[in-house]
Amino acid sequence: MRKVALVGGGLSTWGVRSATWGELVQEAGSQLFATTRNLDAKSIDSLFVGAAQPERLAFQSHVAPMVAELLGVKPSRFIRRVELACASGQTAIHDAYAAIASGLSDVALVVGIEKMNLPSMPEATTAMANVLDRAWDGVHGGTAPPFFAMVAQRHMLEYGTTAEQMAAVSVKNHRFANSNPTAQFYSKTFSKEKLLSGPFVSPPLRIGDCSSMTDGAGAVLLVGEELAKNYTDTPAWVVATSQYSDFHNLANMPSLTDWVGLRKAAHDLYARGRTEPTQISLAEVHDCFTISEIVEYEGLGFCPKGEGGRFVSDGQSDLGGQVVVNPRGGLLGCGHPLGATGVGQAVEVLGQFQSTVAGSRLVKGATQALTHNLSGSANVHTLTLYRRAN
Amino acid sequence: MSSATRPYLLDFYPLEDEKYTRIAPFFIHLRAGRLTTTKCERDGSVHWPPRVACPNCHGTQLAWVDLPRSGRLYAFSALYLGLPLGMEQDAGAVVGLVELGDTHIKIFSRITGRKYEEIHIGDAVELETFDIDDGRVFYRFKFKV
Numbered sequence: 271m272r273k274v275a276l277v278g279g280g281l282s283t284w285g286v287r288s289a290t291w292g293e294l295v296q297e298a299g300s301q302l303f304a305t306t307r308n309l310d311a312k313s314i315d316s317l318f319v320g321a322a323q324p325e326r327l328a329f330q331s332h333v334a335p336m337v338a339e340l341l342g343v344k345p346s347r348f349i350r351r352v353e354l355a356c357a358s359g360q361t362a363i364h365d366a367y368a369a370i371a372s373g374l375s376d377v378a379l380v381v382g383i384e385k386m387n388l389p390s391m392p393e394a395t396t397a398m399a400n401v402l403d404r405a406w407d408g409v410h411g412g413t414a415p416p417f418f419a420m421v422a423q424r425h426m427l428e429y430g431t432t433a434e435q436m437a438a439v440s441v442k443n444h445r446f447a448n449s450n451p452t453a454q455f456y457s458k459t460f461s462k463e464k465l466l467s468g469p470f471v472s473p474p475l476r477i478g479d480c481s482s483m484t485d486g487a488g489a490v491l492l493v494g495e496e497l498a499k500n501y502t503d504t505p506a507w508v509v510a511t512s513q514y515s516d517f518h519n520l521a522n523m524p525s526l527t528d529w530v531g532l533r534k535a536a537h538d539l540y541a542r543g544r545t546e547p548t549q550i551s552l553a554e555v556h557d558c559f560t561i562s563e564i565v566e567y568e569g570l571g572f573c574p575k576g577e578g579g580r581f582v583s584d585g586q587s588d589l590g591g592q593v594v595v596n597p598r599g600g601l602l603g604c605g606h607p608l609g610a611t612g613v614g615q616a617v618e619v620l621g622q623f624q625s626t627v628a629g630s631r632l633v634k635g636a637t638q639a640l641t642h643n644l645s646g647s648a649n650v651h652t653l654t655l656y657r658r659a660n
Numbered sequence: 661m662s663s664a665t666r667p668y669l670l671d672f673y674p675l676e677d678e679k680y681t682r683i684a685p686f687f688i689h690l691r692a693g694r695l696t697t698t699k700c701e702r703d704g705s706v707h708w709p710p711r712v713a714c715p716n717c718h719g720t721q722l723a724w725v726d727l728p729r730s731g732r733l734y735a736f737s738a739l740y741l742g743l744p745l746g747m748e749q750d751a752g753a754v755v756g757l758v759e760l761g762d763t764h765i766k767i768f769s770r771i772t773g774r775k776y777e778e779i780h781i782g783d784a785v786e787l788e789t790f791d792i793d794d795g796r797v798f799y800r801f802k803f804k805v
């Protein structure tokens with residue numbers, strides 16, 4: 271297969287934005303064009319748009335041609351929107367990778383976008399309650415917070431994980447977000463005490479344990495190996511991808527605390543990339559809730575089962591630890607505009623490899639990184655492995 | 661949250677009538693106080709939720725079987741913030757995974773009768789059916805007294 275390089279990235283500012291769905295797309299696209307050398311819209315042959323719920327959240331479908339028009343591109347090979355809930359953005363990157371690796375595309379644009387803050391918050395949360403099995407789980411009030419609350423409850427019971435350990439995830443990621451000007455929590459202060467005295471969303475998860483409703487967009491450019499040098503001296507090479515899906519209705523979930531699908535997808539990713547967890551210096555993972563990041567340390571093989579809480583409280587996922595997790599600020603610090611999140615993670619990996627991110631979150635000498643998104647009730651896991659050197 | 665007052669695409673409850681679904685018997689059984697589901701006659705798989713084809717062997721010869729009406733709480737939480745449209749008045753409601761009798765099935769459900777602070781993993785619960793105000797019926801679980 272042909273090698274594929276991620277050569278450029280741009281983001282809108284993320285947060286509660288006074289901007290429409292399309293305006294966010296234009297902000298991110300303009301950043302990509304402004305920061306990627308020699309990028310000519312006419313050379314882009316394919317467009318993949320990661321967007322989870324434009325029908326519910328922006329009352330708009332058939333969004334890919336809308337994005338093409340907004341960014342002045344006329345795709346001739348592939349144009350489509352990709353939907354996989356919270357993993358829509360990373361899945362769109364996978365599709366661009368596959369198109370280029372196969373030789374069917376040469377230059378592909380990926381845009382991730384979600385506009386989640388509506389005048390009516392209950393309308394927006396309704397669009398979250400149809401991600402689980404709506405007629406059987408969503409109907410009872412099954413959205414992400416109560417689901418991940420049950421994960422936390424069982425992880426605390428089975429492994430002794432504590433509220434303080436969960437808070438440590440959020441403190442770390444909010445601190446990193448303070449160095450990221452595009453993050454929702456860039457200029458906001460955060461502390462363990464503030465988290466532990468905040469209101470419950472779904473106990474034991476308090477508001478500081480949960481990622482936010484966020485408006486945001488991101489754009490990345492992927493090209494075939496021989497074209498990479500036109501656009502950058504330091505690309506992020508896409509080495510491997512993996513996904514695994516093993517259930518949908520909550521009754522068919524193998525375990526709340528052992529994410530079998532993540533272990534399977536991680537095993538496949540490391541095997542395809544001929545690497546192992548100890549060789550990963552930087553990981554952008556799906557901390558939709560604090561407990562998620564803890565279960566992910568375990569599922570990704572960074573620490574043994576049940577020891578994720580200790581892993582974070584010992585500083586093993588921070589600068590100077592075994593693997594730096596979520597230096598971008600994660601979903602907790604950056605916010606979680608569903609379709610944009612996976613694209614934002616990819617932009618961070620590129621910025622880390624190019625040493626263009628703030629020094630206070632730079633993972634010095636990082637040569638290999640992974641990105642991870644779960645979607646729904648952690649029933650699907652989506653992973654990408656990147657390397658600095660070809 | 662009835663279809664009389666809400667557009668279909670904002671209505672969480674499934675349509676129950678045989679005009680709209682092939683699992684209408686589930687709701688007829690529910691109205692009689694029975695929690696039922698489908699079982700594959702070829703490989704014996706018990707499904708949740710009820711299906712019209714077996715996801716395991718793809719056979720279409722399925723039988724209705726009764727599930728236990730009682731079970732125990734495997735995990736639970738409550739809905740304090742971020743409730744969807746039509747559920748805003750339910751703030752504080754308890755939800756949980758109910759392990760049904762000695763089956764492998766854990767059903768996610770609303771749980772009524774006690775506050776979050778008063779409940780524990782392993783507490784016994786039993787089926788409760790209720791009328792939706794437009795003539796439909798649905799299920800949840802309540803604490804055993």
Ligand SMILES: [Zn+2]
Pocket residue numbers: 700701702703704705714715716717718719
């Ligand atoms: Zn079967």
